[in-house]
Every structure is written in structure tokens, then in C-alpha cells.
Amino acid sequence: MAEGQILQLVALLMVLFLVLPGFLYYTRRAGKAALLRNIAIWLAVALVIAFLYKTFGGG
Numbered sequence: 001m002a003e004g005q006i007l008q009l010v011a012l013l014m015v016l017f018l019v020l021p022g023f024l025y026y027t028r029r030a031g032k033a034a035l036l037r038n039i040a041i042w043l044a045v046a047l048v049i050a051f052l053y054k055t056f057g058g059g
Helices: 003-030 032-056
Strands: none
Touching: 003 032
């Protein structure tokens, strides 16, 4: 693994560490149905971004 990839992994883990508590608080408050809906929405957004990056970006 290259040094740049390790730094990207560390940055991703740091963002996850910052976002996860708020996500967990919201899901406890909103319920399981909202959790599954939000996961589906975010997965769809990630897939669209990945497709656009592969099509038009550096892939």
C-alpha cells in the first residue's frame, strides 16, 4: 500500500469517527425504517457518484 493510500484511509477513518455519533443518535431517534431508507439513499448516491467518476473522471 502506498503512502498516499494510507493517508486517504486515515482521513476516511477520521471522517467516519466524526460522523458516526450523529448518525447513531439520529437512527435511535428516528427508528429502523428511517435507518434503512437513509442507507438505501446514501448507497444510491454513492453508486451514482462512482458511475460518474468512472465514466467522466480518471478511470
